[in-house]
Amino acid sequence: DTEVTQTPKHLVMGMTNKKSLKCEQHMGHRAMYWYKQKAKKPPELMFVYSYEKLSINESVPSRFSPECPNSSLLNLHLHALQPEDSALYLCASSQGALNYGYTFGSGTRLTVV
C-alpha cells in the first residue's frame, strides 16, 4: 500500500464545476508535488511545494490552484476545467526536494465532461 493517500480515486466533473483533489502523507516528508499524467505518457510536473512554500509552478493554467495547508496535506483546487484536462493526477512526496526518491500516491483519475 502506498503511504501517500489521494482522494477521491475517481472524479467526473462538468466544465462549470469546482472540485478539490486531496493528498496526505505522514512520512514527515517536506516536499510535495502534483503531477499530471495522460495515457501512455510520462508524468508532467505541475507544482512543487518545499517546506510548505510553492517552489515551482510549471506555467499551469490558473484553473488549477494548489494549496498546502500544512506539511502533511496538499490540495489541488479545480475550477472551470476543459475536457483536455482529463488525466490521472498524481501526488508525490519526498524527504527533501533535491536528492530523494518520490513516493507517489495512487492518483485521482479525473474526467471532465
Added chain:
Amino acid sequence: GQQVMQIPQYQHVQEGEDFTTYCNSSTTLSNIQWYKQRPGGHPVFLIQLVKSGEVKKQKRLTFQFGEAKKNSSLHITATQTTDVGTYFCAGRNPGAGSYQLTFGKGTKLSVIP
C-alpha cells in the same frame, strides 16, 4: 530546456530473456532516478544514482550511471511476468531548476510467458 530521451519505447520479451532500457540527457545530470509503473498503477521509486560511473544492483535489476552523468541504463536479467510495466528514468539538473525532475517517455515492457 532539459530533455531526457529514453529508448526503446516498447519491448516485448519472452520470459527468461534479458531486457535493457536506456536513458540519455542533453545536459549533465546531478542524479537520475528510476521508477516502475504497473498497468493501471502509479510510479514506484526503484533507485537513485548520483555518482559518475555508479552501478547498483537490486536482485535481477542492474542500474548504471554513465561517466559523464548524461546517460543511464536499467538491465533486467531473466525477466519474469512480474516485471511487466513501464520503466521511467527521471533526471535532475544541477543548480538552477534543480527541483525539476524530468521524466523520460518510458519503456513499456511486455513479458510473454
